Amino acid sequence: MITLYGSLHSRANRCAWMLRELDLDFRHEPTNFQDGSTRKAEFLRLNPNGRVPVLDDDGFVLFESLAINLYLAKKFGGPLGPTDLQEEALMMQWSLWVENEVEKPLLLAAANATLFAPDKRSAEERDVALAKLNRPWTVLDNLLAEQPYLTGDRFTVADLNVASVMTLGPIARIDLTAFANLDAWLMRCLDRPKATDWRSVSFSIPRPPGPLGMLSMFV
Template structure:
């Protein structure tokens, strides 16, 4: 039995999306960073880092959302899984790229566009984030210019992992018009039925001071 810890308004949504794509049965324990459930000793026994998501599948326990997704797609297969060594390597490459090149800058933009109360927002941080994102956005747009999906002609875990990181683009209304191939691809990924629960969440986190958001993504 698969057990997933975390809430949908965190990086856990990435794993929830994949589990639904795969049609796998799982137990979901909504461990919330806002109420500090991720610091409970019972959860720390699962993930001593105190981060969500965490996943237990039989005798294996995993942290890190994108790694969890690579594991699940490899173990349980289906159309979403990478096929063969080359595709698996590319899926890993793009997942690591999304974490390294997109994640922190997107979070900086998102907190200052949506999650922080208006008085705590810093437009300079938004401008900085957009400058940082311009290069990886151009890289992904160029890659997708003559491809429907990241690995070619079908939706795979590579698309899901990268699009899940980029879901903050839609949530916060970041401008992506200069990147038409990326924009079209991202829209198609986020419109998949298995993804839309996160995008329909009513985020009411601005009641919290900025320092609380460290538990959400970092």
């Protein structure tokens, strides 16, 4: 039995999307960091970091959303999983890339675009974050000018992992039209029937105290 812990307004939505794409039955425990559930002893035994998501696959416990999805792709296969070692390496490459190159500046841009309360937003912080995204988004846009998906001609866990991070863009109404290939690819991914319905996602986050350079929220 597979159990997924985490509110679907958190990074757990990435794993719920993957489980649905694989047509896997799973039990959902909507653990929410905002109500203190992730700090309870029972949950900390699953993830001592006190964060969601966590996947329990019949006793095998794994945290970190993109790692969970790579594990599911490798275990259950199908078109979303790798067909050889090279494809597996590309799936890992793009998953690490989006986490290292895109997620933090995109989160900072999204927070200052719509997710912070209006009086807590900074146009300067938003613009600095968007400027940092220009290079990685250009890299992705150029690749998608040559092929429809990240590893070639089919949708895989690489696309799901990257698109699930990029979902913050349309949620925060960030304009991606300057990156036409990226924009079209993202909508292809998010319009898949099994994708988490990001259009219904509506939430805000409090502005944390101190500098925002290492902003780590939406957990």
